[in-house]
Amino acid sequence: MNKTLDELHKIREEIYEEEKNLTIAERLKKIHKESEAILKKHNLKLRIIQKKAVGV
Secondary structure (H helix, E strand, O other): OHHHHHHHHHHHHHHHHHHOOOOHHHHHHHHHHHHHHHHHHOOOOOOOOOOOOOOO
16 A cells, blocks of 8 residues: 555656646646547547636
8 A cells, every 4th residue: 555655646746846837828738738638549529618718
């Protein structure tokens, strides 16, 4: 159990180091890119619904 938790902590630290200097827009762009890759890899057809900005 401890080995698994140690591995998870290591992965979380790596992700933090990769993303700590990114802006919110850059993080969102990365998330969208990674999610598109997952959708393609698993041949999923999901609709993406964009939220409208408040006050627009």
